[in-house]
Amino acid sequence: MAKKNVEIIQKAGIDVNKLIEMLIKAAAAEFVTYYYYTVLRSHATGIEGEAIKEIIEDARIEDRNHFEALVPRIYELGGKLPNDLVEFARKAGCMEPKLPENPSIKEILKVLLEAERCAVGIYSGICKYTFGKDPRTYDLSLAILHEEIEHEAWFEELLTGEPSGHFRRRRPGESPYTSKFLKT
Secondary structure (H helix, E strand, C coil): CCCHHHHHHHHCCCCHHHHHHHHHHHHHHHHHHHHHHHHHHHCCCHHHHHHHHHHHHHHHHHHHHHHHHHHHHHHHCCCCCCCCHHHHHHCCCCCCCCCCCCCCHHHHHHHHHHHHHHHHHHHHHHHHHHCCCCHHHHHHHHHHHHHHHHHHHHHHHHHHCCCCCCCCCCCCCCCCCCHHHCCC
């Protein structure tokens, strides 16, 4: 039996299989990013590293939250996550933000910035695809996009010294835009 929410968005012009693949790629990228940000945070050492660990931690936890928020929507649409972790990681819509060979703070920040720029592209694409056709997926993707843009601004500020308007979160991993989608 077809789900009513799937039927409605199909009638609006959404290819549900394409959308599910887009969401799986986004979820895989968030899952992989969470892992690699753990590694990158661990290598943010010294006085400079201590200054950025909290910001990396906020982005890391919020990326995990993005994964947690995406999974229910994938299943609501009739999709499912791959049962194999390696297969899932290969579906990531972005390159892995791996520890650079020279793990200086500047090089770590470059990796973080590129990962966030890729995420901005992923969610901009999902928003463009679902706008006016799938309000639920659009709202979720837009919320995540807001946070990814903030993450990009944080790392850009740290790398260039130019202000981003970044303010500290009230608590680590707050996810101010995405929190409404998280099951607690």
